[in-house]
Amino acid sequence: MDTIASLFSFITTPVSWVIVQFHKLYGALFGPDTGWAWGLSIVSLVVLIRVCLIPLFVKQIKSTRNMQALQPKMKAIQERYKNDRQRQSEEMMKLYKETGTNPLSSCLPILAQSPFFFALYHVLSSIASGKTIGVINQSLLDSARQAHIFGAPLAAKFMDSPEKVAALDASLNSVRIVTAVMIVMMSASQFYTQRQLMMKNVDLTVKTPYMQQQKMLMYIFPLIFAVMGINFPVGVLVYWLTTNVWTMGQQMFVINQNPTPGSKAQDHYLQRLLKSVSTHGEVRGRRRRNVVQAVVAKGPDRNENERRFITGLAKAGFSAQADGSVAKADPATAEAEDAAAGRRQQPRRQSKAQRQTGGTTAARTSLEKKDGDAGDTAAEERAGAGSGGDSAPRSARQAKSGQRKGPQRPKHPSSKK
Known part of the structure; x- marks a missing residue:
C-alpha cells in the first residue's frame, strides 16, 4: 500500500467493508462478478453517506439563507471600513456572532464526504493495480476486476493506455465512451443543480456580490468536474454521478417545499x-x-x-x-x-413615454399659469385707470429697484434722507 493510501487507511477499511456487505446482497441477486453487483454497491454506499449527511445539509441551507440575508449589511460594513481591514473583519465577526451565522456551514456536506471520496478512489485504484486493500481479499479483488459497467471495468480511466485497459479485459473505445458519457452527465447535473438554486431559490429583490459569485460558480464547477473526471476510475465516476443526482433531487425537494423568502x-x-x-x-x-x-x-x-x-x-x-x-x-x-395592517407597496415605475408626457403636461400647466397671471395684471391696470387712479396698477405697487420687498425698516433719526 502506498504512502497516500496509508494516510487514508482509517477510512478505507470501513468503506471497503461497507462495499463488501452491499456486494454480498446484490451478488446474490445479479451474480458476484457482475457490474450490477459492484456498481449498485457503490451507489448504495453513496445513498448511505448522504442519508447520514442530511443534518449537515439542513445546516447548510440555514447558513446559505442567513448569508443571503446578511449580504446588504456586509456590503455596508465593507463600504464603511474599506480603508481599515482589521476593523472590517471585527465588524464582520460581530455580525456573524449576533445572527448566529457560520460561513463554513455551507461547505460542511462537501467537507464531510471528501474522506469517503478519497477512500473509494484508493480502493478502486488498488483494484486496478491488483492489490488488496481493507477487507477486500484476493477473491473479492479478482471478482471486482472482472466486473464491467456497459463494457468498462470499474477501475479503468479515460486516460488509461490500451495495454492497461486490455489487462482489465476491455477495449479502449468502450472505456472512453462510457467515461465520457458519465463525465458529461456528472457536469450537467452539477450545472443544473446550481442553476435551479440561482434562478428559482434566490431573493431577486436583493442584488449583492454573493449572487455574482454563485453565478460564476455555476459555470466554474462543471468545468472543474469535467477536467478532473478524465482521471477518475469508472467506479469513482459512478460515485460522483450518484451524489450529484442525489444533490439535485434533494435541492429540488427543498426548493419545492421550503423556498427562500422573496424568490x-x-x-x-x-x-x-x-x-x-x-x-x-x-x-x-x-x-x-x-x-x-x-x-x-x-x-x-x-x-x-x-x-x-x-x-x-x-x-x-x-x-x-x-x-x-x-x-x-x-x-x-x-x-x-x-x-x-399597513401593506407597503412600491410605486409603479413609469415608462419613458409616460415620464416625457408628464413633463410636457407640467410645462404646459406652468405656461398657462403664467399667461393667467399676465391677464390678471392687465385687468388690474385697466381697472385702476377706470377708477381715476385710486387703485394703482400692480407694476406701480411693486418695490422700487434696489429696495427690499415687504415692509421697510424705519430709518434712524441721524441718518441722511
Whole structure:
C-alpha cells in the first residue's frame, strides 16, 4: 500500500467493508462478478453517506439563507471600513456572532464526504493495480476486476493506455465512451443543480456580490468536474454521478417545499397553497399552517409574494389567522383589514413615454399659469385707470429697484434722507 493510501487507511477499511456487505446482497441477486453487483454497491454506499449527511445539509441551507440575508449589511460594513481591514473583519465577526451565522456551514456536506471520496478512489485504484486493500481479499479483488459497467471495468480511466485497459479485459473505445458519457452527465447535473438554486431559490429583490459569485460558480464547477473526471476510475465516476443526482433531487425537494423568502420558488409555493385553500376551505398540513402563521406574523414587513398571497386569500373570501389557519370572511372586509395592517407597496415605475408626457403636461400647466397671471395684471391696470387712479396698477405697487420687498425698516433719526 502506498504512502497516500496509508494516510487514508482509517477510512478505507470501513468503506471497503461497507462495499463488501452491499456486494454480498446484490451478488446474490445479479451474480458476484457482475457490474450490477459492484456498481449498485457503490451507489448504495453513496445513498448511505448522504442519508447520514442530511443534518449537515439542513445546516447548510440555514447558513446559505442567513448569508443571503446578511449580504446588504456586509456590503455596508465593507463600504464603511474599506480603508481599515482589521476593523472590517471585527465588524464582520460581530455580525456573524449576533445572527448566529457560520460561513463554513455551507461547505460542511462537501467537507464531510471528501474522506469517503478519497477512500473509494484508493480502493478502486488498488483494484486496478491488483492489490488488496481493507477487507477486500484476493477473491473479492479478482471478482471486482472482472466486473464491467456497459463494457468498462470499474477501475479503468479515460486516460488509461490500451495495454492497461486490455489487462482489465476491455477495449479502449468502450472505456472512453462510457467515461465520457458519465463525465458529461456528472457536469450537467452539477450545472443544473446550481442553476435551479440561482434562478428559482434566490431573493431577486436583493442584488449583492454573493449572487455574482454563485453565478460564476455555476459555470466554474462543471468545468472543474469535467477536467478532473478524465482521471477518475469508472467506479469513482459512478460515485460522483450518484451524489450529484442525489444533490439535485434533494435541492429540488427543498426548493419545492421550503423556498427562500422573496424568490420565484416562494411565489409558486404560495400560489399552490392559495389554490389548495380555495379548493378545500382550510390549510391542510402542519407545515403549511406554519408557513401561513409566519406570513401573518410578518405584518407590514411581508414581501411582494406574501402580500399577493394575503390579497388572494381575501379575494377568495378567506382571512389568514395568527395560528396558521384561515377563516371565512367577506372579501371587502378582508381587503380592508389587510390594508389597515399597513401593506407597503412600491410605486409603479413609469415608462419613458409616460415620464416625457408628464413633463410636457407640467410645462404646459406652468405656461398657462403664467399667461393667467399676465391677464390678471392687465385687468388690474385697466381697472385702476377706470377708477381715476385710486387703485394703482400692480407694476406701480411693486418695490422700487434696489429696495427690499415687504415692509421697510424705519430709518434712524441721524441718518441722511
